[in-house]
Amino acid sequence: MEESRLVVRQFDGKSTETDGIRVFPLVIGHWSLGLGTWDLVILSPKTQRSVANKVDIPYSHRSSMDTEIVYYIVAALLLLLNCVSWIATLFTLPGNWVIVLLTTLFAIFIPTGEGQGISWWGVGAVIVLAIIGEIVELLAGAAGAAKQGASRRAMVLAVIGAMIGSLIGAIFCSAIPVIGTIIGAVGGACGGSFGGAYLGELWKGRERKERLNISSAAMLGRLLGTMGKLMVGAVMVAVAAIDSFV
Structure with missing residues (x-):
């Protein structure tokens, strides 16, 4: 299975990469979520949970955001x-x-x-x-x-x-x-x-x-x-x- 890296961008223009995050075939969408000073590109539920943990963002916040998007x-x-x-x-x-x-x-x-x-x-x-x-x-x-x-x-x-x-x-x-x-x-x-x-x-x-x-x-x-x-x-x-x- 081909792996891809998910980029976490800061608003100051610098960018860093979080290694070791696998992108799974179950892709629910490409959304850009402004959480604090971070702008995350979400690709799959497992990826979302992993990235949220890396940057200390509560996973429940992401879940509520997903629910709201699906509702609308x-x-x-x-x-x-x-x-x-x-x-x-x-x-x-x-x-x-x-x-x-x-x-x-x-x-x-x-x-x-x-x-x-x-x-x-x-x-x-x-x-x-x-x-x-x-x-x-x-x-x-x-x-x-x-x-x-x-x-x-x-x-x-x-x-x-x-x-x-x-x-x-x-x-x-x-x-x-x-x-x-x-x-x-x-x-x-x-x-x-x-x-x-x-x-x-x-x-x-x-x-x-x-x-x-x-x-x-x-x-x-x-x-x-x-x-x-x-x-x-x-x-x-x-x-x-x-x-x-x-």
Whole structure:
């Protein structure tokens, strides 16, 4: 096994080498830790313990530093996954409830400490917000179409059409990164909702004017419902991020 020497640098510009320290294959990262007047490059758990002993630095201090770094990496991963889940709402997927699931798992498996972890108050707030988002989407999406006398089959087909339309719209507009995908998904969902409701009422045998009125109401309801749910989802992502990082 090839050996390597770990350099301990002082801030005065001089450098010395600690001999006889083997670097093992299990490398957990290259971090520079300012401890007192020393700047150590950490390569493996055994190496860290050996170097800490040589320069009289408590190993527990290094361990707490490693734990903090790992925590913020996991917290950043939670934020990333929550953002992806929020975007999934554009495709009429239950993104807000995925945020609830991820936040709850984080609260269960990541211990809380000073400035770390997600409190159960935070989890409760995210759950309440997810319920509000569903109510907003339901009221906005169904109220308009139902007021126009939409049939059940038209409402079901409007939902299916919105899912298919959002996917197609996002694909066609993906040439413009991020913004194009979002606009395409929202526009496709609205168009799909219109088409689904129209087909549902055509299937039922409604007159053309009735079909257009119901389809237009379904499209407007889908737009308002999606925007409302996205706004609630953004607040959920913010609540989880603030609770985990602050």
